[in-house]
Amino acid sequence: MILSRRQALVTAAGTLLAGCDRVTGSEIGRRILFSAEDGHRALQRAITDRTALAPEYLPQQRSPIFRSNGTRDPNTPDYNAHVANRFADWRVRIDGLVARPLSLSIADLRAMPARTQITRHDCVEGWSAIGKWTGPRLKPLLALAGLSDSARYLVFHCADRYGARPYYESIDLIDAFHPQTILAWALNDRVLDVAHGAPVRLRVERQLGYKHAKYVDRIEAVASLDGLHGGKGGFWEDVANYDWYAGI
Amino acid sequence: MAPPPTIYRHRIATRVWHWLSAVSVIVLLGSGLMILNAHPHLYWGRYGANFDPAWFRVGWVFEGGRVPGWLTIPQSYDLAIARRWHLFFAMVLGFALLGFMVASLANRHFQRDLRVRARELRAGVLLHDLREHLALRFHDPADPRAYNIFQKLSYVAVIFVALPLIILTGIAMSPGMNAAWPWLLDVMGGRQSARSIHFLVAGALAMFTIVHLALVILAGPWNEVRSMLTGRWRVPE
Numbered sequence: 001m002i003l004s005r006r007q008a009l010v011t012a013a014g015t016l017l018a019g020c021d022r023v024t025g026s027e028i029g030r031r032i033l034f035s036a037e038d039g040h041r042a043l044q045r046a047i048t049d050r051t052a053l054a055p056e057y058l059p060q061q062r063s064p065i066f067r068s069n070g071t072r073d074p075n076t077p078d079y080n081a082h083v084a085n086r087f088a089d090w091r092v093r094i095d096g097l098v099a100r101p102l103s104l105s106i107a108d109l110r111a112m113p114a115r116t117q118i119t120r121h122d123c124v125e126g127w128s129a130i131g132k133w134t135g136p137r138l139k140p141l142l143a144l145a146g147l148s149d150s151a152r153y154l155v156f157h158c159a160d161r162y163g164a165r166p167y168y169e170s171i172d173l174i175d176a177f178h179p180q181t182i183l184a185w186a187l188n189d190r191v192l193d194v195a196h197g198a199p200v201r202l203r204v205e206r207q208l209g210y211k212h213a214k215y216v217d218r219i220e221a222v223a224s225l226d227g228l229h230g231g232k233g234g235f236w237e238d239v240a241n242y243d244w245y246a247g248i
Numbered sequence: 249m250a251p252p253p254t255i256y257r258h259r260i261a262t263r264v265w266h267w268l269s270a271v272s273v274i275v276l277l278g279s280g281l282m283i284l285n286a287h288p289h290l291y292w293g294r295y296g297a298n299f300d301p302a303w304f305r306v307g308w309v310f311e312g313g314r315v316p317g318w319l320t321i322p323q324s325y326d327l328a329i330a331r332r333w334h335l336f337f338a339m340v341l342g343f344a345l346l347g348f349m350v351a352s353l354a355n356r357h358f359q360r361d362l363r364v365r366a367r368e369l370r371a372g373v374l375l376h377d378l379r380e381h382l383a384l385r386f387h388d389p390a391d392p393r394a395y396n397i398f399q400k401l402s403y404v405a406v407i408f409v410a411l412p413l414i415i416l417t418g419i420a421m422s423p424g425m426n427a428a429w430p431w432l433l434d435v436m437g438g439r440q441s442a443r444s445i446h447f448l449v450a451g452a453l454a455m456f457t458i459v460h461l462a463l464v465i466l467a468g469p470w471n472e473v474r475s476m477l478t479g480r481w482r483v484p485e
Contacts, residue, residue, distance in 0.1 A: 017278060020321045024329050036336035040424075048428035057294065057428050119437060120295060122423050124327065126287035127297035128439050195291040208426045241328040247424025248335060 034241075041245040047111035050174055054205035057118045063129040066121075066187065068195035071160035071167065074215055079159050087199035092183070096155070096220035099146030106185060106199045112136040115182050123209040124246065133203050139177045142221075151221035155228060156202050156213035162235065169213040170225055170233040170244070171204055180205040183216065208246035210236050255393060257481040259355060265348035266476055269411075272341040275333055277454055278321030280447075282330035285314045290447055294438030303444070342415050345407075361395060362404055369396045386467050392483045406456055410449050417446040 018225025021028035082090050087106050096103040116134045135211045138154075154176045159166040175181055184203045185192055197214025204211050211234070225231060237244050258266075288306035289296070296302070307313035317323040321333050352358045367373065375395050380386070388394055395403065419425045420432045420442035438440035464472045468484070475481035 016274065017318065017321055017323055020275065020278070020333065020396070021323055024322060024332070033332045034337050036332065036339060039339060040335060044424040044428065048424065049321075052427040054423060054427045054435060061294060063295045063297065063300065064298075067297045067299060120423075120426075122421075122439065123287070124331070126283065126443060127289075128295045130295045140372060166283050206424045236328070241326075241332065243328075243331070243335075248422035 037243045037245055040248050044247050045174070048067070048206075050177075051179055051207075054119055054180055057120065057130050059118065061205070062118060062131055062188065066129045066131045066196070067127070069123055069125075069209065071162075071214065072195045074160035074194075075157070076161065079215070083194060083198070090199050090217065092200060092216060093218045094141060094221075095218065096222050097148035097151040098142075098221050099148065100144070102141070102145045104141075108129055109136055109183060109185055109200060112141075115180070117182070117203070117205070119180065119203070119205045121209055121212070124242070131227075132186075132188050133182065133184040134186035134189075135182040135200070135203070137179065138181045138183060138202075138219075139179075142176065144209045145221075147221055150223050153222050153225055153233070155220040155222055155225070155233075156216050157218035157220065158213050159215035159217050162239075165229070165235060165239070167213065167215075168229060168234045169202070169211050169235070170222075170228075171202075171207075171211065173202050175206065178204070178206065206247055210234070210242060211246050252482050252485060254480040254482045256479050257393060257475050259357065259480045260479070261348060261351035261355065262357060263476055263479060265344050265351075268340055268344040272344070273457060275337045276341060277331040278319065279333035279337070280450055281315040282320040282325070282335060283327065284323065284447065284450075285320065285325060286327040288313055288315075290444045291440040292437070292444060293440050296440035296443075338418055339375060339413075341411070345411050345415070349407075355387060362400055362407075364397070364400050364404065368400070373397065375470060384466055387465070387484055396454040400472075402456065402459075406453070410453055410456070414446055414449040414453065417442040417449065421446065 018075060024033065090106050092104045092109065093101065094104070113136060114134050115137050118130060118132045120128050120130045122128050142154075151173070153170045153172055155170045157166060158169075160167045171181075180203065182203045183200050184197075185200050187193070187196050192201065197212075197216075200216050201214040202212050202216060222228065225233040225244075229235070232238045233244045234242070236242035270355065284306060289298075289302035290304040291300055291302055305313070306315055310316060314325075315398050320330070349358075374397060380396070381398065386396060386399075390485060416432060417436055419429070420436045421439055426433050426439070433442070436445060469480050471484075
């Protein structure tokens with residue numbers, strides 16, 4: 001057998017990498033591999049105080065340009081009408097497992113006590129941008145709506161669509177009650193623009209960018225994520241195997 | 249004639265750690281290159297995205313600006329699956345190292361076999377060892393069990409510098425861990441610096457792996473691999 005060492009190495013590497021692809025093609029392989037998400041969540045939650053804050057930065061430490069990603073413009077007839085109307089008729093409903101469902105206008109949200117925070121946005125792709133976000137904290141809004149004891153997750157329904165699928169995301173109550181979890185209506189002291197999620201987006205600062213739902217029009221309190229769209233708690237989780245817990 | 253003697257060279261803790269780390273490093277390098285493909289630029293500092301100045305772009309090395317599929321896990325573009333591989337084996341690598349460190353302090357493997365003594369760093373000793381390497385003699389006939397000085401220095405660099413650094417820079421990239429351990433982010437100089445250091449150390453570990461494999465082949469691959477499987481190593485004649 002005449003096989004150069006180099007050929008042997010390339011063949012071995014190719015076999016190994018192809019083997020990896022076979023693991024993710026099998027049900028048991030996926031289950032083992034995907035179990036790391038729960039491991040990381042459990043470990044991080046065990047060593048992190050529930051109210052431990054994500055780092056905050058100084059105004060001069062902000063990114064000169066805060067790039068946008070994901071949907072940059074929902075561009076549906078309905079959304080475009082809201083843009084034309086400067087979101088005067090936009091409502092954020094808070095419903096599901098609550099005692100008093102709310103329907104808040106953007107003026108309502110702006111009139112509420114706001115938290116301003118200069119934080120770093122980390123995209124799952126690897127880039128980071130630092131910006132200043134302003135908006136009311138989620139926790140008092142949930143108190144206002146009378147969150148039920150049976151609620152375990154909050155689902156953020158969005159106005160943008162990927163084909164026929166609406167974007168959505170979800171967080172648990174630890175993140176929902178976190179002091180830096182806000183419904184942001186301003187970025188860098190300016191009213192939120194369309195590319196960054198106008199008129200209102202979620203900031204959940206201890207997780208990656210895809211959890212920060214943009215164009216939010218409904219916040220639904222639920223006991224379980226089963227039965228909602230693909231059942232995995234978010235658009236990217238449903239269609240592309242993204243982790244629901246995006247703290248890493 | 250009796251077969252040459254074998255000695256018990258590697259304890260079970262060392263062998264288990266070695267193979268867990270070997271598999272982890274290969275998977276982490278491949279999946280890490282796929283994750284890099286999702287945003288193939290590197291920056292220094294706290295932030296860094298498309299409009300910020302990058303110090304490294306994958307496009308400078310590979311046509312098309314992406315690491316080719318024969319080097320990545322999985323082979324075709326899939327950030328989510330690459331992250332699943334990476335974050336699973338990151339835990340294997342980290343906890344295996346922790347266990348190995350505790351065991352090797354307890355069984356005195358570190359103190360006995362990896363301690364670098366001042367006299368070993370004298371120029372004459374280093375030159376002598378270099379000449380021995382070039383002659384493909386890797387063992388001191390008087391004490392064949394002992395590691396040579398280049399071996400010690402590279403193992404110490406991997407176990408106590410490179411692996412801890414790549415684990416800590418990995419943790420520093422986690423937004424959840426940034427809230428738990430904000431000091432780590434400051435030590436690394438910000439998240440994008442941590443990401444850059446993570447990449448550079450990965451390159452150093454890839455180089456180490458290549459040199460390590462080459463030396464295993466030169467030193468007698470069957471004897472070396474067997475010693476890492478069963479612990480028993482035949483003293484070279």
